[in-house]
Amino acid sequence: MGSYVPPRRVTNHDLEQILDTSDEWIRTRTGIVERRVVNEGVVTSDLALAAAKAALADAGLGPADLDLIVVATGSPDMLWPSTACVLQGKLGAGCPAFDVSAACSGFVYGMSLVEGLVAAGQYETVLLVGADALSRHLNWNDRSTCVLFGDGAGAVVIRRVDGEGDMLGSVLRADGRDADILKIPAGGNAIPPSTESVEAHLHYITMNGREVFKFAVRTTCAIVEEVLGRANVALDEVTYVLFHQANQRICDAAAEGLGLPKERVPGNIDKYGNTSTASIPLLVDELYRAGSLEAGNIIVTVGFGAGLTWGANVVRWSKGGHG
Ligand SMILES: CC(C)(COP(=O)(O)OP(=O)(O)OC[C@H]1O[C@@H](n2cnc3c(N)ncnc32)[C@H](O)[C@@H]1OP(=O)(O)O)[C@@H](O)C(=O)NCCC(=O)NCCS
Known part of the structure; x- marks a missing residue:
């Protein structure tokens, strides 16, 4: 990592x-x-x-x-x-x-x-x-x-290794009907760059924050339960559930919905904000470097974002502390 x-x-x-x-x-x-x-x-x-x-x-x-x-x-x-x-x-x-x-x-x-x-x-x-x-x-x-x-x-x-590391289960989801609630409208061929598109701020991220928030809270708990079912792993066996770092309140609501204590839902949004695709590997790497991951630990990673897209993976960690 x-x-x-x-x-x-x-x-x-x-x-x-x-x-x-x-x-x-x-x-x-x-x-x-x-x-x-x-x-x-x-x-x-x-x-x-x-x-x-x-x-x-x-x-x-x-x-x-x-x-x-x-x-x-x-x-x-x-x-x-x-x-x-x-x-x-x-x-x-x-x-x-x-x-x-x-x-x-x-x-x-x-x-x-x-x-x-x-x-x-x-x-x-x-x-x-x-x-x-x-x-x-x-x-x-x-x-x-x-x-x-x-x-x-x-x-x-x-x-591919012989040994402990493994991906135990994965679920990916998308719902393009809600494509408009989080997007960068211009720059593709729907709205090619023009003076008008720049003046209308269409090359920037636009978002209906409340709708995204509701979507995230709605989907995160359900997908954790679904992916664990598919992996045949009980929530008790999971060391950490790592949510995409978009908003601490989304993580807290999901943790509460799953009945997980804070220690099992670590985060670092305070330091980095929402780093999009980087947020999960940044968090895993931080835990790894801190020596908080041990060989055999099972972690669940949960992503959600524009598309709308969401998904989760169950991974069994193969290495001990850093190195
Ligand atoms: C964006 C978010 C923090 C806004 O929180 P919220 O409680 O829904 O706040 P609202 O959008 O209802 O805005 C409430 C008020 O705060 C104001 N506000 C918005 N941003 C503000 C800011 N940075 N500072 C101060 N006030 C702000 C709004 O203008 C609004 O004022 P009004 O009531 O006078 O109109 C929240 O909706 C959120 O996190 N959504 C998910 C976004 C996300 O994670 N996107 C990426 C997903 S991958």
Whole structure:
């Protein structure tokens, strides 16, 4: 595993200087205290590269060992080539590479996809990266969205092994009927870039926050129960349930719905905000590096986001503390 966040911290107090908002409002409504934001010129593939290098070093592998690179992102460097291809070039790897687009569920979707490819014997060693620089797609004058997001990347090297590590179950879901409640409207061919699209702020994230909130609370508990049923694992056997870090109140409501104590639902939204596809690997890597994961631990990861998309994976961890 590896992860990376850009060094520049933007605190709620910093946002108070440019917006009609307050640290108190942001903290009580979301749990966010600060987030990391890329500097001008830093793009998603740069974040992905740093996380990928850390994951390869942790695995004791080099770029030449990779058979496939998959990048989950909702903020690609450009429409195409894929961010995975740009990353492949920056890494100096020679393998195929493509992106997965499932917004904030991207890492959970990617894990499920890659596990299937590896289990089927199509690829031996796969690098999966969740990377997003959503700060580049935010309207920094819109207090209802810009306070929520941050930048970062997390990466994992996935390999077929004999031993404890395993993916025990996976459930992916989507409902495109609600595509409009969370989106970046322009930039694709529905609304190509134009002076009008820029003036109307259509290249930024738009969101119906209340509807997204209700969707997240509604789906997260149910999907945990469903994926555990599919994996034939009882909730008591699970060490941690790791929710996509979008809002602390969503995590708290889901934990309460499942009857889980806080210790089994760790989070880091206070430090990073919603880093989209990076949020789950950032959290897993943080637990891993803190020595909080032991071989044989079962973790459930839960993603949700634009699409709408949501999903969950049950993973049995194979390694002890860091290294
Ligand atoms: C965005 C979110 C925090 C807003 O919280 P909320 O309790 O629903 O707040 P509302 O949108 O109802 O807004 C309440 C008031 O706060 C104001 N407000 C919104 N953002 C604000 C901010 N940053 N600072 C201060 N006030 C703010 C609104 O203008 C509104 O004022 P009004 O009552 O005078 O109109 C919440 O809906 C949420 O987290 N939704 C999920 C978003 C998400 O996770 N998206 C990504 C999913 S992957």
